[in-house]
Amino acid sequence: MSDIEVRHLSKSFDLKGVKVEALKDINLSIKPGDIYGIIGMSGAGKSTLVRCLNFLERPTEGEVLVGGKDLSTLTEKELRKQRQEIAMIFQHFNLLMQKNVIDNICFPLLLRGEKKADARRRAMELLKLVDLEEKANAYPSQLSGGQKQRVAIARALASDPKILLCDEATSALDPQTTASILALLKDINEKFGITIVIITHQMAVIREICKHVAILNHGVLVEEGEVEEIFNHPKSEAARELILGDISENQWNGETRQKERVLEDKCLRIVFTENSAFEPVIANMILKFGVPVNILKADTKNVGGIAKGEMILGLPEGHELQEQIKAYMVEKGLEIEEVTQYV
């Protein structure tokens, strides 16, 4: 059985008499213990979707089933109880600024009637888990962004949730801190089997941690499946844009980075499915054809725990030569795809 099942979900808002269709006929299913990413550009409907998953926002049409229960059939009281199983963390942490770290974590425990001593004991365990024991008495204003998010994660775990929804949880953090928060989420997923749903606009986050991904575009789910498969064979324009946009963001910076980059006449995006495959192939190709190719981008990343490589090559001029080079790479078992320009 799925942990979360979304069936024909649509959500529209009335904005001063104008209907805004934020989500249109969304269907997806998230299995227990999965790390599931929902990605899309700004305004795609990600936050609306995640808020529908715990009925903070009621769908206009369709159903959300959590652990087999249709949320629309629950009373307000039952819904509140159900929400204890679905914790949430946010981009801006949402900590109580007047309370210190330990009291922030104790807060949900005290609300559900636990004794103060028990709540503090549990809070200290959670602080240990997120590696922040020494900050128990600090106030949020005295913490870095990454530390605040760790406190928010500890607080979210206090109610022993089955599902953790992360709404742009790393978007306000630098890349190094993002990596450490994602590693913590992965650790929590593995240790406790908590299903994690990650909302993000960054493909790098999806690639780092998620097993499955859904791509939203203007309120429509345009692609869904295993991260590796979608990364290697994006079908929708939105997926391709997110993947290539991510490459340009990661690779080019400083003087060489431009908002819009038009690639050379003929460029190939290559995805390496073996960690070690690419260097000999490219080197041998240059030797074989005796022409230089321009490596516009080369990168190796972690996709679903397996090291993966990708590269964008600018090919030398000449149609025939380009076709021979392409054939050579296909023969060597590389996945290639022509790209012309991207943002």
Ligand SMILES: Nc1ncnc2c1ncn2[C@@H]1O[C@H](COP(=O)(O)OP(=O)(O)OP(=O)(O)O)[C@@H](O)[C@H]1O
């Ligand atoms: N309460 C609301 N009232 C009216 N329109 C809304 C409301 N909430 C969201 N929308 C609209 O629904 C669409 C989807 O918004 P949503 O915030 O879900 O997108 P998003 O993908 O999370 O965007 P971002 O990454 O910028 O946060 C947008 O057009 C937005 O303006």
